[in-house]
Amino acid sequence: MHTKINQSHWKKRIAYFLASQNISLFGSSVVGFAIIWHITLETSSGFWMMLSTICSLVPQVLISLFGGVWADRHNRKYLIMLADAFIALATLALAISFLLGFRRLELLLMASVVRSAGAGIQTPAVSAIFPQLVPEEKLTQIQGINQTLGSVLMLLSPAVGGLLLGTVGIVGAFFVDVVTAALAILVMSRISVEKVERVNPETSVWEDLKGGLRYTFGHRQLRNITICYIFSFFLITPAMALTPLMVERSFGSEVWRLTANEMVWTVGSLLGGAYVALKGQFRNKVRTAAVCLIAFGILFGLLGVSWNFTVYLVIMGLAGCFMPVLSTTQTVFIQEITEADVLGRVFSVIQLFSSSAMPAAILLFGPLADLVSVESIMLVCGGLLALVGLVYGFSERQPNKPVS
Template structure:
């Protein structure tokens, strides 16, 4: 495989094809490039999170309906699942920076269009769902490209720390975004938040333009698009560890992330429907994620990263039960903080393992499948848990989800495929 610059006057650089193809000498300005890239993505993410929180709160406070939240989750995640597999192939065939710019720009234009409709008095729910769906398509293109670009510009031995820093920065934005969204939603309007998202997207695109990104080109005859797609599917299916990790990732997302998406509904029904309560709920979770990301960035993680993934999954189950049994609002916020603290130990470790063990020319497609897993698990979980939340209490759903998580982790650790996957990671350098 050869790597060549997007500019035609730069000679190609031969690449050995191993996952650790980049070191400090190969890209001496990697710190500058990573800093600019992460800064741009963080600014863009901040605007997207403003929209996410504002729409979720708007639907929660206006409808108090689990079915409406379930439909919003389907609209916001299912298109991403459909597009991610194609987005992964594009990330392996095209310039990843260009893909990110096009996706971010399309999301901003869609948000601007919704703002204009709302200004003209068009407030139908289907319009919000349509906007969520289009934004989800953009995420399906952007996510694999971003995940594959980070190891492309970062030395492999720095990946865990860079991912930890990235997670901590994004968590800090998650801390700032709900507070800013709450202030804007209460004092201004939903439309004002949409305009802020457009501005932050423009800033993010401008910063990304400053980062030189090479386009990966495989040596020899270039396979067709669908040949790449099929090869990616075969790779994921036959790679024991990747397959095992994606299945565990999917089930954890289904059992933990989907029910936790209903925590604002639980707060509104049980503790009160004031905006500050919803804001503190998100802030508590975000503070925990900042702390968890900082620990990972400083510590660098344990060598047995599979054990860290399994252990954090068990912690998710404990905390889900704790959330469901909480009768005091501040105790509930405390469990949300701990849940956020545990997330980087699962997500950052999982992403780093994939970045380290998957060949660079396949990372786009693999992270496309990660996007599919994340995007499909959420709407499936919400299709189940959303309507149930209108029949039974959210508290009961959280407790049941936590108990099921214990069973899933035990099975994942004990089945032959799980033992083989964990043994393979321990044996390989």
């Protein structure tokens, strides 16, 4: 459900907010790539890459439920700023340690844990704050603009991370993250955001946590979204994690091929985000999400039968176009149908289940890829993903409320 927006100032506030969050995202992405590549170059070890991935993902998943509770109990603006400061301080401590000569890889893992925990606090608050800043009829357009900006930064950050790592070393990347976090906090401080009034302000954190779970799974539409996300993220994982292996095995191990594999998805996401921003609204968001999932399923299946690398890249780029549409429509749909005082908890619950699906999937599909071809995995998962889209589309018969 939407909160009342001051129509005369919302554009300025959302501009500041998008600037703040994308500045922060850029710095985090740069240092994230730098850490991964530094560990890769230092160890050339799959075991260390596994440890790095776990340290970067698992803390965020575990703390996100509490992050949602805090987002509903406190002013979301200050929570976002504190999380940014928390992450920046951890990165600054890491930079100082490296400058003093303490360069053990374990320090990178510890910093990744702290940064991931900060993201778990910040992400539900960021998702929940949009309805406080943007009129309801503009939510989809603003989310599309945000997706486009994020895609541009995801194109730039690997290049910047690689440049810094090759010229001034990983410490330079650390300081970029500290500076961008400080800028993000400064910009965010210029926004006025009120604390959302709670229905039961006397309840404990644990009661709020259980209340968020009850609300999410007791709400038919939110329950359908959560179940859909669990299956979807599980089945999307092979396309996210195993396509570099598929490219190396089927088309060649040249570095430019692996780079192109990453870039065409991001370019597709950039185009998809621009389309959402220009379109501005989707009348039936469930049907739109279902079409996106069906398209993913078909395109991922086609990846499994690609006969040359050019065709493969075209299909991967097309698939990337659908991700911002899916993400935006479902995020806005959740914001529209959820009460303001539980919105943070609802986003954290959905994030918990969807994020947990991907590590579970890689535990299955990773070893399986050494027994069967990645192409066959893509074909099967693509077919099942299209089926999930069909079932989700039929699960929500009534249309969304008409656009005003």
